[in-house]
Amino acid sequence: VEKRCPLQRDGVYRWFSELPSPQRVEFLCGLLDLCIPLELRFLGSCLEDLARKDYHSLRDSEIKANNPADLGSLTNLTDEVVRSKLLVSLALLGSEQREAAGVLYRTLTHIDSIIHNYGLQLNEGRTGDEFLLLFTMASNHPAFSFHQKQVLRQELTQIQSSLNGGGGHGGKGAPGPGGALPTCPACHKITPRTEAPVSSVSNSLENALHTSAHSTEESLPKRPLGKHSKVSVEKIDLKGLSHTKNDRNVECSFEVRC
Numbered sequence: 001v002e003k004r005c006p007l008q009r010d011g012v013y014r015w016f017s018e019l020p021s022p023q024r025v026e027f028l029c030g031l032l033d034l035c036i037p038l039e040l041r042f043l044g045s046c047l048e049d050l051a052r053k054d055y056h057s058l059r060d061s062e063i064k065a066n067n068p069a070d071l072g073s074l075t076n077l078t079d080e081v082v083r084s085k086l087l088v089s090l091a092l093l094g095s096e097q098r099e100a101a102g103v104l105y106r107t108l109t110h111i112d113s114i115i116h117n118y119g120l121q122l123n124e125g126r127t128g129d130e131f132l133l134l135f136t137m138a139s140n141h142p143a144f145s146f147h148q149k150q151v152l153r154q155e156l157t158q159i160q161s162s163l164n165g166g167g168g169h170g171g172k173g174a175p176g177p178g179g180a181l182p183t184c185p186a187c188h189k190i191t192p193r194t195e196a197p198v199s200s201v202s203n204s205l206e207n208a209l210h211t212s213a214h215s216t217e218e219s220l221p222k223r224p225l226g227k228h229s230k231v232s233v234e235k236i237d238l239k240g241l242s243h244t245k246n247d248r249n250v251e252c253s254f255e256v257r258c
Contacts, residue, residue, distance in 0.1 A: 022132040029140045058092060061209075065089035071103040077114050080211065083130045087208035090137040101143035108138055111155060126207070128163045135159060 019027065035043065064070040071089060076082045086104065093100060111131070122128040135156035139149050 020129060022136040025136050061088055062092040065092035066094050066097050066100050068100050068103045071100055075107050077111060084208035084211035086134060090141060093141060093143050095142040097143050105144060105148045108134060109151060122162055131159050
């Protein structure tokens with residue numbers, strides 16, 4: 001293998017770090033498809049350990065991501081905050097959450113009417129990248145059925161064609177060059193690029209998590225600064241419980257007057 005394709009690990013890492021989020025997801029899913037069962041089980045253990053570190057900080061978002069009722073309110077794809085929440089939901093959606101996936105599927109497949117009725121421009125700001133990531137994640141997510149993935153993949157192809165000047169969304173043009181992964185310089189007999197990683201290339205998922213969290217904080221009721229509620233305890237009743245010789249537990253009930 002080394003004689004046919006001398007891989008240079010640092011070059012591959014550098015190349016991957018510079019990919020935009022949709023292509024990172026696509027590339028990783030392609031690698032997983034090439035793994036044998038034991039490799040997948042090993043990688044699963046590694047991922048489980050890494051994901052455990054962020055379990056508590058993402059717990060509330062994970063509950064909402066797997067709740068069809070919460071997902072049903074995320075329908076306005078023209079809103080950047082809604083798109084961010086959808087990205088976070090797709091990242092935290094469980095692999096067996098078919099009902100929740102169905103809600104997301106119905107939302108995403110309305111993109112045609114949204115573009116035509118509201119004039120959503122995919123080439124404005126981060127809109128195009130967000131839609132590419134949404135449909136890339138959804139079309140690779142195990143919670144969606146095979147048919148749903150096929151439809152989402154077709155939508156992804158049309159979005160890629162639109163972003164590359166292929167006649168607009170809904171056209172029958174083939175996907176433009178942006179639909180394919182860039183060539184990895186370390187996988188060919190050429191000198192890898194020596195420039196530093198592009199710092200301006202931001203991760204769409206990180207941006208989505210920040211936007212989603214920020215909007216949640218703004219929606220929470222805020223107590224006026226400098227005003228604190230006074231609480232006084234009116235009485236305390238101690239009720240003894242039946243207990244054994246070594247059991248000294250006592251139930252306490254409090255009546256609080258504000």
